[in-house]
Amino acid sequence: MLKQFLPKRDIFFTLFQKLVEKNHLGSENLVKLLEDLKNAKHHVQQISIIEKEGDNITRHIFDELHKTFVTPFDREDIHRLATQLDDVLDQINRAARRILLYEMTDLPDEILTLGNLVIQNTQLLNKAVSALEHPSKAKMVIHLCDSVHELEEQADRIISTSMSSLFSLESDFKSFLKMKEIYEGFQTVFKSCKNAAIVVKSIMLEYV
Template sequence: MSLNSIFQYFVPKDKKFFPLFEQASNNLIDMAKLLKELVNLADVTKRKDLCRKIEDLEHRGDDISHQIHLELGKNFITPFDREDIHTLASSLDDVADFIHGSSNRIELYKLDQITDPMIEMADLILEATEDVAKAVHELRNLKNIRNITDSCVRINSIENKADYIFDKAVGELFEFEKDAIALIKYKEVLSAMETATDKCEDVANVLESILVKNA
């Protein structure tokens, strides 16, 4: 048995970090579901209500992230590297920020029409957050490493798809959109959505780093 395995055996299992990480990842799914509902909403007058709900969840994510950092300051023994705990919390918070940023731009820019690429992006964001949550929930015991790595691979694939959709959509905007202001608005929304998938990939990278250090 390796020294690291012996150490892990004596680390208390009832720490608050795992439940907090799970809450943060579940919160991302809730935000992504609302974003998907937003871009598929036929009645634009109801957008404000959905945007407010997403903003409330983003604030909840901030509170969870703050609690994780508080626990980091109070606990000498942590389930894995302190720097990785900090980075994972920050990465999850970044995803929430850009999901909120996407919905906020849709509302602020008062987009008349939601485009197909935006709907596709919202679907991909939801898929990515679901895999983030699956991987995070497996962190408790690190017994199902394959499940975590599979989720990370899927997140990377989703991010690649989002890149393609973003590049193609922006290319078409420059080719067909004659209104410069509308072009900027749509590009900004698409950029925020694409960045949300980038941030999910950042979470996957942190999770893979944790696996390497605790293998």
């Protein structure tokens, strides 16, 4: 009984670290998919496996939250952070599945550019979450989170320009709708990364 009243800092930070690592692995596999569309089914299956592993980690965080009386920071913040980090991987999985569903055999270069920006974003989140337990690294964490916002803005510009070109040049309405859905899927990935960064930044600002 006494154990649940003891601080369990390490378990939460360890689980958060595992979750952001899964996010990064998911983003790397997303780019593998974009570079190898002929084996799309295999790559999407790999992303799906990673996404399920991420779900298991998230459930573990929630289980620990229910069992633990003393937490490293506010319980609601732990729940929000776990939920937002889990959503990043969920959105990566959905974006990948959309490409498989539409049986895409070729994609614009801009899509690969977006995929590589997703990798950069998950790297930033990985570093920010890793430093979250160290108040002395607050300035670095805030900078990393702000960089996630900047990458989202960069991605939005690419998507906006690409969608405008698509609207002007694509004569086949079915193809237009497919690409529109794919671009919107990537936009949601970047939004989920931004939302996770907002939570990380707010936690660091509150507890330093």
